[in-house]
Amino acid sequence: MWTEEHRDWTEVDYKPLAQGRAFSSDFMWGVATASHQIEGGNTNNWSAFEPGSKSQQLSGEACDHWHRRTDDVGLIKDLGVSHYRFSIEWSRIVPAEGEWNQEAAQWYSDLVDELLSRGIQPMATLHHFTQPIWWEEQGGFEREENIHHWVDFSTRMFALLSDRVEWWCTINEPAVFTTMGYVLGEFPPGVRSFKRARSVAMNMMKAHAACYRALKAMEHGEKCEIGLVKNINLFDPYRRWNPLHWFQARLLDSMFNRCWIKCLKTGRFKPPSALTSTTIPGLKGSSDFIGVNYYTHLLTTPFMPTKVEIDPLIRPWEQRTDFRYPMYAEGLRRAFEMVKGLNIPIIVTENGVADDDDDMRPEHIRRHLQITAEAITDGFDIRGFYHWSLMDNFEWAEGYDQRFGLYHVDFATKQRTLKESGKVYASIVKSHRRPQLVIMAGGLGTRLGEMTKTIPKSLVEVNGKPILTHILDWAHKQGCLHALVLTGHLGEQFEGFRHPRMAVKFHQEASPLGTGGALWNARAHLEDQFILVWGDDYHPINYTELMNTHNEAEAPLTMCVTQAHNEMNLKHINGLLESYDKKQEQVDLNGYEAGTSIVEKSVVLNHGKEGVWSWEETVYSELAGKAAIHLDNTPFWDMGTPERLALLEKFLKESTP
Ligand code: GAL
Numbered sequence: 001m002w003t004e005e006h007r008d009w010t011e012v013d014y015k016p017l018a019q020g021r022a023f024s025s026d027f028m029w030g031v032a033t034a035s036h037q038i039e040g041g042n043t044n045n046w047s048a049f050e051p052g053s054k055s056q057q058l059s060g061e062a063c064d065h066w067h068r069r070t071d072d073v074g075l076i077k078d079l080g081v082s083h084y085r086f087s088i089e090w091s092r093i094v095p096a097e098g099e100w101n102q103e104a105a106q107w108y109s110d111l112v113d114e115l116l117s118r119g120i121q122p123m124a125t126l127h128h129f130t131q132p133i134w135w136e137e138q139g140g141f142e143r144e145e146n147i148h149h150w151v152d153f154s155t156r157m158f159a160l161l162s163d164r165v166e167w168w169c170t171i172n173e174p175a176v177f178t179t180m181g182y183v184l185g186e187f188p189p190g191v192r193s194f195k196r197a198r199s200v201a202m203n204m205m206k207a208h209a210a211c212y213r214a215l216k217a218m219e220h221g222e223k224c225e226i227g228l229v230k231n232i233n234l235f236d237p238y239r240r241w242n243p244l245h246w247f248q249a250r251l252l253d254s255m256f257n258r259c260w261i262k263c264l265k266t267g268r269f270k271p272p273s274a275l276t277s278t279t280i281p282g283l284k285g286s287s288d289f290i291g292v293n294y295y296t297h298l299l300t301t302p303f304m305p306t307k308v309e310i311d312p313l314i315r316p317w318e319q320r321t322d323f324r325y326p327m328y329a330e331g332l333r334r335a336f337e338m339v340k341g342l343n344i345p346i347i348v349t350e351n352g353v354a355d356d357d358d359d360m361r362p363e364h365i366r367r368h369l370q371i372t373a374e375a376i377t378d379g380f381d382i383r384g385f386y387h388w389s390l391m392d393n394f395e396w397a398e399g400y401d402q403r404f405g406l407y408h409v410d411f412a413t414k415q416r417t418l419k420e421s422g423k424v425y426a427s428i429v430k431s432h433r434r435p436q437l438v439i440m441a442g443g444l445g446t447r448l449g450e451m452t453k454t455i456p457k458s459l460v461e462v463n464g465k466p467i468l469t470h471i472l473d474w475a476h477k478q479g480c481l482h483a484l485v486l487t488g489h490l491g492e493q494f495e496g497f498r499h500p501r502m503a504v505k506f507h508q509e510a511s512p513l514g515t516g517g518a519l520w521n522a523r524a525h526l527e528d529q530f531i532l533v534w535g536d537d538y539h540p541i542n543y544t545e546l547m548n549t550h551n552e553a554e555a556p557l558t559m560c561v562t563q564a565h566n567e568m569n570l571k572h573i574n575g576l577l578e579s580y581d582k583k584q585e586q587v588d589l590n591g592y593e594a595g596t597s598i599v600e601k602s603v604v605l606n607h608g609k610e611g612v613w614s615w616e617e618t619v620y621s622e623l624a625g626k627a628a629i630h631l632d633n634t635p636f637w638d639m640g641t642p643e644r645l646a647l648l649e650k651f652l653k654e655s656t657p
Contacts (some may be wrong), residue, residue: 004236004297005330006315012364020431022373025479025544029429030083031076031406032350034128034172035092037393038065038072041398046129046396049188052247057399064270064414069111073415075407076390077118080430082481084120085349085386086111087128087172090153097134097149104616105160119481119503123167123349123386125229126154126211129177129187129396136189141177147207154211155218155609164500169291169349170211173231174204175256178272186397194273197562201271202278205263209283210372217385229291229349232257232335234328238299238313248300257338264290265342289383290342290623291349294335294368296325321364322354322402329367336375336382345383345617348372352388353585354395354402361406361421369428387425391416409562434543435598436527437502440515441468441535442488447641456490457639458535459497463652467639468539470652472499475531478543484525485535488516515615520608526601537595538648539636540655546630549575552629558598558621561591564633568592570620577627580620591629593620594636 018024024410036042040061050058065072076084108124115122127150131140138146158168180187182197191197208228215221235252237245255272256483259320263269264276267284270277298304299313311324319324332351339346353364369385376382392405400411406422409415418426442460448460458468472483476499483504487494498504507522519526531543541560550558553575561572568589571578581589593616607619620627637648 004240005333006317007330007366009329009363010372014368017366017369017373017428018431020433022369023376023432025432025434026085028347028476029081029432030085030384030386031079031081031390032085032386032388033065033124033390033393034087034130035089036062036087036130037389037395038063038391039066039089039092040064040066042091042130043087043095044089044130044132045140045188047135048136049190052190053399054186054397055358055399055401057394057401059394061414063395063409063411063416064251066107068414069107070114072390072416073111073114073118073120074531075116075418078418079390079406079422079426079440080433082121082385082433083167083168083386084115084121085123085125085167087125087169088157089130090127090150091130091132093157094132094149094153096132100156105157108157109160112161116164117503119501119608121167121501122161122165123169124157124161125169125172126150126157127170127207128172139202140189141207142196143199143435144203144206147203147210150207151210151214155214158215158218158220162218162224163529164214166224168215168224168226169229170208170226171204172229172291173293174201174208174228175260175272179202179256180397180470184617191622198271198274202269202274202280205260205269205271205283206280208285209280210304212286213282225288225345227287227289227291227344227347229293230257230260230339231293231295231350232338233295234297234331234334236297238301242301244302245300248302248304252298252300260341261290261339267603287342287344289345289347290339290346292335292339293350293388294348295323295330295351295353295656296321296337297328297331298325319360321360322356323398327353327360327364327367329371332368332371333375336380339392340380347382347383348385349477350386350388352404354398354404355421358401358408358419358421360453361419362424365421365425365428372571432479433481434475434531436517436530437472437475437480437483438526438530438532438599439468439471439483439485439535440518440532441485441494442490442509442512442515442518442580443536444490448639449642449646454490456488456493456535456651458485459493460536460639460645462639462645463656466517467538467648468497468535469499471533471535471655472502472504473656474538474540475543476501480531480543482527484522484530486522488518512612514612516608516613516618517611519615520610520613521602523601523604523608526604528601531598532597532599534595534638537636537638538652539595539634541594541596541632541634543596545632546596546598548608549628549630550624555628556600556603556626557623558628558630559620559628560594560596560632562594562633562636563591564629564635565592567596572629575629577620577624577629580616582617591631594632594634596636
């Protein structure tokens with residue numbers, strides 16, 4: 001153990017990353033921010049401290065995100081990510097003791113709705129370095145009696161948002177908060193005292209445990225994932241032959257990393273520099289996942305600067321980031337190893353780089369994603385990766401001098417511009433995502449008995465929820481974030497329908513148009529490429545494999561064909577459709593169109609027309625010799641008759657949790 005791996009990155013093959021093969025389709029792709037760093041106009045412990053901080057820069061308007069929320073959510077969406085981590089500014093919600101600012105709370109609730117409506121899952125952090133001045137004046141985390149104020153704020157936010165927010169971080173980087181604020185004096189309150197740092201550390205873990213237990217006991221508590229976010233800073237001996245350098249590395253590692261991680265497992269916490277450990281009620285097992293923020297390693301000697309101004313030592317081959325510490329992606333693997341023993345899912349809640357001219361960031365992103373992908377292959381349970389940060393922002397003691405964003409921010413005009421690295425991240429993310437899902441949901445349940453004569457089949461409940469929900473659940477697992485549901489002319493019946501994870505849009509027609517007419521009618525809402533499925537069929541195939549066939553064939557349309565069906569309706573040869581025969585008049589048919597296909601929008605535009613027409617009968621014949629065939633014998637489940645509906649019900653009962 002404790003080897004300091006360095007690899008030759010010129011040898012690494014990034015193709016799987018670029019081609020969407022490095023991560024599973026349900027991997028959480030995110031970007032992260034924190035309230036005080038982007039919102040602007042905050043009054044809290046930080047705004048009070050800023051005039052005396054190292055850079056003396058004031059956060060001021062920051063990115064003015066408070067007034068640009070909707071546009072900024074658009075920027076997140078443009079990156080193609082599925083998750084967004086933000087923090088809730090306690091000082092806005094509770095500006096004075098006992099006061100509750102409903103408007104501010106509503107702002108976060110609206111943020112959540114805006115994210116969800118774009119298919120982005122929110123992750124909320126309850127403490128990210130900032131706290132109200134009234135609470136700071138009472139001693140903040142130095143006094144145990146103060147904890148209940150923060151837990152109270154947390155439970156109220158949880159009550160407001162947990163019906164929509166599944167992911168929660170209690171405290172961001174307690175070790176950084178404690179060290180920077182109470183040992184190095186770089187963060188508020190600018191203290192240098194081990195004694196005070198010990199109380200703060202202890203109370204932060206008490207607060208975390210109390211918060212976790214309180215939220216878990218609330219409505220939605222069980223279904224939400226609540227965890228601590230730990231910054232892991234690696235410490236390596238500068239001279240590996242020097243026992244003093246080793247001693248220092250081990251000491252700092254135990255103080256900054258190990259004691260914090262260990263306490264989640266044992267429930268006993270020995271704060272840095274303390275001699276004894278204390279059992280904290282509720283601490284043991286108080287994290288459903290562990291958030292890992294990883295930036296770098298530090299090389300240790302007994303004479304390390306305790307002032308951040310002095311350049312840290314680096315290896316000769318390492319590249320310094322603007323923060324002066326080196327880029328060391330190999331260390332991310334070691335960070336994973338450090339938390340592995342907790343036996344809970346790992347999420348990279350922050351990773352990024354200060355890089356003003358954006359010449360390091362693309363490689364920084366690739367390396368850290370590569371390390372993450374390899375660790376997953378080696379069995380680590382890593383669920384997601386949040387890039388720090390969405391946009392350049394107020395970097396605490398460094399003010400605006402350190403730029404971490406995927407979007408450049410001009411702090412005078414507040415204009416945001418996507419950087420090259422932002423394009424790199426977006427393209428990796430998008431290569432791992434599946435396209436828009438289009439669902440043909442127009443048909444009525446005519447053969448399903450009296451009751452369903454007037455309701456669309458896709459809304460018929462099977463195993464506790466509409467078949468439409470099952471279809472969306474499957475598509476989301478396969479990496480789709482957006483769905484367009486073509487409701488035929490009975491659109492009103494879909495009013496109020498929601499899916500917890502997918503952004504779903506509905507499109508209606510004035511009178512029945514047939515399958516082709518419905519697509520033509522909705523062409524303005526189709527993305528350049530989409531997955532087409534039927535709203536009364538459950539067809540759980542692997543979309544990634546279907547996409548691979550489609551990409552290799554470079555076809556305008558790729559249809560999924562099964563050979564395990566009692567009927568046949570098409571003939572295919574050499575991976576291409578030769579003829580489609582819905583009426584099954586031909587004798588040498590060798591496949592059955594199973595219902596899921598990938599379509600280039602150009603097909604709709606080139607083959608479509610006004611009026612009533614059938615998609616299959618028109619387009620499939622016109623694409624004979626051109627449409628690609630994806631062979632997959634996964635059964636599809638339709639619900640055309642009560643007997644088939646019963647079979648589907650049984651299948652879902654057995655196959656879904
Ligand atoms: C983390 C912190 C973030 C951000 C980042 C970059 O420690 O959580 O707020 O500032 O570092 O230095």
